[in-house]
Amino acid sequence: MTDALVVRDLHKTFGGTKTLFGARSHAIHAVAGVSFTLAAGETLAIVGESGSGKSTIARMLVGLETPTSGAISIAGKDYSALRAEGSRAFGRTIQYVFQDPVASLNPRRTIDRILDVPLRLLRGYDAAKRAARKRELLDAVQMPSDTLERYPHEFSGGQAQRIAIARALAAEAEIMVLDEPVSALDVSVQAQVLLLLDDLKRELGLSYLFISHDLAVVESIADRVGVMYLGQMVELDTAPNLFASPQHPYTNDLIASAPRLEGVT
Template sequence: MSANAIVVKDLVKTFGGKRTLFGGTSHAVHAVRGVSFDLKQNETLAIVGESGSGKSTIARMLVGLETPTSGTMEIGGEDAAALRAKGSRIFGRMVQYVFQDPVASLNPRKTINDILDIPLKLLREYPREKRQARKRELLDAVQMPADTLERYPHEFSGGQAQRIAIARALAAEAKIMVLDEPVSALDVSVQAQVLLLLDDLKREFDLSYLFISHDLAVVESVSDRVAVMYLGEMVELDTAAKLFHSPSHDYTRELIASAPRLESAAS
């Protein structure tokens, strides 16, 4: 892997703006406008902004759920489009995605044993006997009991389900995780537990996190650097300490001033 886990240059995503059946042009929505940034190895880079700012669109483009209109993305020193062209197995070994709604992200018809089996079998090609041992290791890493394997997603709380979703991402052994609002659907007390777990896993597995969030209290507590999105543009990017104590952009100052619980989270 290169010195940077992710490098994004001049990324643009436009929805619409195409010719319609009757010869007109549909309205174009410029979701992301020329965004550039990098995620360093073993770093947590947070991307923050209000709903509609483009932060989740960036996350979805990085993992192949959306196609960029223009610009380039590198993952682990390789062009993201070229990686995807090599197949989902190669791409999935490089980067994994953790969704906002943990229960909805898990197949309700499959046991946790089956859910964890898929990345181990398809992405890592582990033999059957090794897969079972590895599943127990993954559950232990996210602090879930071994009997979790025989149960279904609906049997777990939101926090437990998110731990399982994180274990599924870890199963691919990717070094980069895109975390899209990973604790926003959880109670505040559970949020703290999951954030501490993510911090422990980052050190244990040598991970790099792209952390998408609208919650500045959470972002201040977990991030090395913070990028601020506004109407599809990245208006500020700095270390968390500098950005929260001396922001340079008016929009960033407004966000910080309006953020609830910011002082208590920092203490």
């Protein structure tokens, strides 16, 4: 398999700049020398506790944070060059699904208008093609067509996350960064959304970077797992190997403390 995403020696430091009185603020090394690849069609999970740096990596990959140093290649293109091409080119390459589905959707817009934005701005579709594509997207995430006339607050968390996934799919990017996409959902709803994501990956040939603190969820969906601890990736292996024989003490502790997720295979 070819690599959809390549990350080399990625660093992100917050602080460390001079204050108003000439002193230098304390530097926080949120991500310190992380390297990994994401193969086309693969689900790579990055796990760790809050503050481990996993979400900072996700935010850098989609342009919400700027790396301090390091190299990123997305779909064979250099990160800086891709950003220089503009938001349209960047958004057509990689998409982001947020942790809180309801908060990620504009409460003042109908779902029709929410889905219209990426189809119009990123894909450049005319009105007729946008209308047809919206119906296709709702079918893909198993939502009824009358969803379009409604507002985000009218949906449950699981339904809202399906809509957020549909919005990400609208860009037709092959790489999707999923930042704790089921952590705000009930366990039974988590299982449904995870199955949907797995189906979409197979049908559309997507590549997932799946950010989570929950190893039980990760075990059900990931091909490989990278473990973050204090800004560093301390272990990276296939999911079966990592869960059967963790090599790092921190990974072992995470696995030992993780509850099992029932209903997903």
